[in-house]
Amino acid sequence: MQFDDAFLSRLSEGTYRKCIERGIEHARLNKPYINKTIKNLRRELIGPAPASVVVVSGGPSLHSNKHIQVLKENGFTGPVIAADGSMGHCLRHGIVPDYVLTVDPDPHRIIRWFGDTRLSERPKDDYFQRQDIDPEVRENEIRRNEETIELVNTYGPRIKLIISTSVTPEITERALEAGMELYWWTPLYDDFGLDTSASKQLCRELKVPCMTTGGNVGSSCWVFAQAILQSATVLMVGMDFSYPPGTDVYNTQYYEVLKELFPENPAKGLISVYNPHLEQDWQTDPAYYWYSKCFREMISAATGRTVNCTEGGILFGEGIEWKSFRQALQDLK
Amino acid sequence: MNNLLKGNYEVKNKTGTTAALPSDDKQDFEDKAMERLGGSIAFVMKGNKFVWDEDNEDGE
Numbered sequence: 001m002q003f004d005d006a007f008l009s010r011l012s013e014g015t016y017r018k019c020i021e022r023g024i025e026h027a028r029l030n031k032p033y034i035n036k037t038i039k040n041l042r043r044e045l046i047g048p049a050p051a052s053v054v055v056v057s058g059g060p061s062l063h064s065n066k067h068i069q070v071l072k073e074n075g076f077t078g079p080v081i082a083a084d085g086s087m088g089h090c091l092r093h094g095i096v097p098d099y100v101l102t103v104d105p106d107p108h109r110i111i112r113w114f115g116d117t118r119l120s121e122r123p124k125d126d127y128f129q130r131q132d133i134d135p136e137v138r139e140n141e142i143r144r145n146e147e148t149i150e151l152v153n154t155y156g157p158r159i160k161l162i163i164s165t166s167v168t169p170e171i172t173e174r175a176l177e178a179g180m181e182l183y184w185w186t187p188l189y190d191d192f193g194l195d196t197s198a199s200k201q202l203c204r205e206l207k208v209p210c211m212t213t214g215g216n217v218g219s220s221c222w223v224f225a226q227a228i229l230q231s232a233t234v235l236m237v238g239m240d241f242s243y244p245p246g247t248d249v250y251n252t253q254y255y256e257v258l259k260e261l262f263p264e265n266p267a268k269g270l271i272s273v274y275n276p277h278l279e280q281d282w283q284t285d286p287a288y289y290w291y292s293k294c295f296r297e298m299i300s301a302a303t304g305r306t307v308n309c310t311e312g313g314i315l316f317g318e319g320i321e322w323k324s325f326r327q328a329l330q331d332l333k
Numbered sequence: 334m335n336n337l338l339k340g341n342y343e344v345k346n347k348t349g350t351t352a353a354l355p356s357d358d359k360q361d362f363e364d365k366a367m368e369r370l371g372g373s374i375a376f377v378m379k380g381n382k383f384v385w386d387e388d389n390e391d392g393e
Contacts, residue, residue: 014367016375023374039386104373166374189375192385199377199385209386215372227383257369269370286370294376301381 003271003289011290015215020189020198022105023166027186027202030165033172034184037208038162038228041183049230052078052332056097057218058085059240061312067237067325068093074329081225083217084113086238087159088144091151092136096158100180101221102171103164103187103213110167114174115149156180162224165208185211187220215287215294222295226302233305235328240313241292242273242284254285273314277322282314289314 054076056062068090071080082090082097084104090097104110108122116122119142128141136144156178163175165186175182188210189199199210211227213220218239225234243252249267252258258269271289272281284292292315299306299319308315309325316322323331 010367011371012376014364014369015371015373017364018368018371019374038384106373164374187374188377188385190377191379193379200387203385203387209384211385212378212383213374213376215374215376217373220374223383254370257366261366287372290372290376294372294378297378298383301378301383 003286007286008290008293011286015287015290016189019105019166019187022107023187023189024198024202026105026168027165027206029169030167030172030184031206033169033176033182034165034206034208036181036183038183038185038211038224039209041160041162042228045229049232050078051231052233052235053225053229053231054078054080055218055221055225055234055236055239056080056082056086056090057221057236057238057240057310058083058089059218059238059242059310059313060244061240061310062086062089062238064244065237065311065325067309067311068095070325070329071095071237074326076329076332079229079231081221081229083221083238084110085217087113088115088148088151089136091155092147096155099160099162099221099224101162101164101217101224102167103217103220105166105168107168107170111171111174112145113148114171114178115147115152116145117149117174118170119145152178162228164220165202165206184208187211187213212298214298215291219291219295219298222306223298226304231304233307233332234302235307235309235325236315237309237325239308239310239315240282241288241295242282242312242314243270244312245280245282247283252283252285254287258285275312275314275316277316278312282312284314 072094079098081099084100084102087100109127159180161175161180161182163182163184186202186208190197192199203210212223225231249255258266262268270283270285273284274281307321307323307328309323309328311324
């Protein structure tokens with residue numbers, strides 16, 4: 001498969017088609033719950049912007065490099081921003097994120113990160129079993145889910161949920177049940193400047209600002225750190241956008257689709273990208289490759305430093321410093 | 334692809350085989366595949382703005 005401009009443009013359009021209808025439907029269902037927005041949060045933040053924040057995304061390096069343990073050991077005192085898929089891992093290892101972001105409009109999968117109180121009613125799905133987003137969840141799905149429910153109920157009141165209007169109202173209800181404080185935003189779906197813009201229409205209807213996403217929740221965390229917290233330095237962990245060398249295509253996020261496209265060899269849908277910092281080839285798929293392209297597009301608009309401390313993956317290049325997490329935390333002292 | 338990877342490094346270009354995607358008469362199949370292969374949420378970047386609001390249509 002060739003991930004050229006034409007292919008990535010079609011992928012971008014496909015993502016839009018997939019999420020726009022459901023995103024708008026969810027936004028209208030979420031309307032009764034909307035109170036504070038990211039604009040309110042910006043006003044509530046008093047004092048100078050944080051010198052540094054840590055963004056915890058859910059890539060496989062987060063686990064293999066034990067970066068949450070590193071974070072704890074180094075006594076980082078700034079804000080921690082977690083993608084929804086990393087919240088459980090943070091809580092299990094003694095870190096309560098200050099902010100958690102959620103954006104994906106999937107009606108059944110994402111709520112698992114909050115502890116799914118209706119797990120037994122969900123359609124059969126091996127999504128969590130096949131991947132390394134949160135390997136601890138694979139061990140015993142039911143037990144881990146119960147543990148997540150308990151952890152989120154315990155620590156929810158200490159977490160500000162930066163919640164997109166696109167998510168299923170089940171997540172909204174679950175977050176409120178757990179005592180989280182909610183701050184709303186809407187993904188920028190299209191050109192806000194156009195009269196026909198769905199984003200602008202939702203903004204008017206819901207009185208909620210729109211924010212650029214980067215195509216996924218981890219990148220949205222980075223945008224939030226830049227645009228709302230206005231941090232001078234953003235350290236990122238778990239931002240792989242790829243799979244470690246040797247990963248079987250079966251254990252990749254889009255295996256089911258790749259199997260349909262290339263029944264004889266689903267691995268044809270992956271490409272290798274050489275990481276010169278690691279001197280390794282990492283495997284990536286169309287969506288993750290698109291995420292890395294989106295990120296590179298956003299980086300030029302950043303006002304603060306971006307330090308990728310993932311120690312894995314394919315996100316490097318101009319505007320992105322590459323450093324070990326331990327070293328980056330040391331340098332802040 | 335070369336114009337997409339802009340960095341201060343040499344990339345070992347291993348784009349693999351150009352696979353035979355479904356033919357034109359399977360446009361719908363392709364469109365559906367693109368939706369399923371796509372990301373979590375739409376991405377739009379315009380100018381140097383990340384946040385857009387009615388009070389400030391030029392963004393923040």
